[in-house]
Amino acid sequence: MKTIIFDMDGTLLDSKKAICESINFTRNRLNLAPLEHDYIMSVINDPAQNPFIALYGTQSVSAELGAEFMAVYMGNYRKFALPYPGILDLLKKCKNAGFFVALASNAPQASLASIAEFTGLSEFFDFIVGESERVPHKPDPAMILEVLKNSKFKKAIFLGDSKKDEFAAKRANIQYLQVSWGMGEFSAGVKNAKTPEQAWEIIDKF
Numbered sequence: 090m091k092t093i094i095f096d097m098d099g100t101l102l103d104s105k106k107a108i109c110e111s112i113n114f115t116r117n118r119l120n121l122a123p124l125e126h127d128y129i130m131s132v133i134n135d136p137a138q139n140p141f142i143a144l145y146g147t148q149s150v151s152a153e154l155g156a157e158f159m160a161v162y163m164g165n166y167r168k169f170a171l172p173y174p175g176i177l178d179l180l181k182k183c184k185n186a187g188f189f190v191a192l193a194s195n196a197p198q199a200s201l202a203s204i205a206e207f208t209g210l211s212e213f214f215d216f217i218v219g220e221s222e223r224v225p226h227k228p229d230p231a232m233i234l235e236v237l238k239n240s241k242f243k244k245a246i247f248l249g250d251s252k253k254d255e256f257a258a259k260r261a262n263i264q265y266l267q268v269s270w271g272m273g274e275f276s277a278g279v280k281n282a283k284t285p286e287q288a289w290e291i292i293d294k295f
Contacts, residue, residue: 093292098195099249105126163203
C-alpha cells in the first residue's frame with residue numbers, strides 16, 4: 090500500500106482568485122495598489138521570495154489586520170475555490186485502492202478543515218496538515234514528514250504544482266509528481282502529469 094500526499098492550491102483546488110483577492114484586500118488596507126494575480130502567484134510559489142516583503146513591503150502585519158485577512162480569505166474560498174475537473178474522481182480512486190491519503194498545504198492549519206469541508210474534499214483525507222507555529226511551510230519537509238509519521242505505508246508520493254512542493258518532497262526523500270492542470274508548469278527531472286487521469290496512472294504504477 091501507499092501514502093498519497095496532495096498539495097491543495099493549484100493541485101486540488103482552483104483557488105487563484107480566492108488567494109489573490111484576499112492579498113489585494115490586505116494591500117488595500119495598507120494603502121497599497123492591487124497587484125496582478127499572476128505576479129502574486131509567482132511570488133507565493135517561489136522558494137527564493139519572502140512573500141510578506143514582496144506582497145506587502147513589510148515583515149508582518151498587525152494582529153487585527155491578520156484577523157481581517159483570515160475572515161476575507163475564508164469568505165473568498167467559499168465564493169471562488171473549486172476542485173479542478175477530475176480531482177474528485179482521482180481522490181476516489183486513491184481511497185478505493187486503500188491508500189493513505191493526506192493533504193499537506195502551506196495554507197494555515199486552522200483554515201484547512203473548513204476549506205476541505207466546503208469544497209467537498211474532506212471525506213477523502215486520512216490526515217490534513219498545514220502551516221502553523223509547530224509546522225513550517227514548504228519547502229521545509231516538516232509537513233511531509235508529519236504525514237509519514239501518521240501513515241503505516243512508507244511508500245509515498247507527493248503531488249504538487251510548485252518548486253516549494255518539489256523541494257519539500259526531495260528533502261523528505263519521497264517521490265514527487267508535478268501537476269500542470271492548474272497553476273503549475275512542466276518541471277524537468279521529475280515525473281509530470283497534465284491531467285488527473287495521467288496522475289492516477291503514475292500513482293497506480295509507482
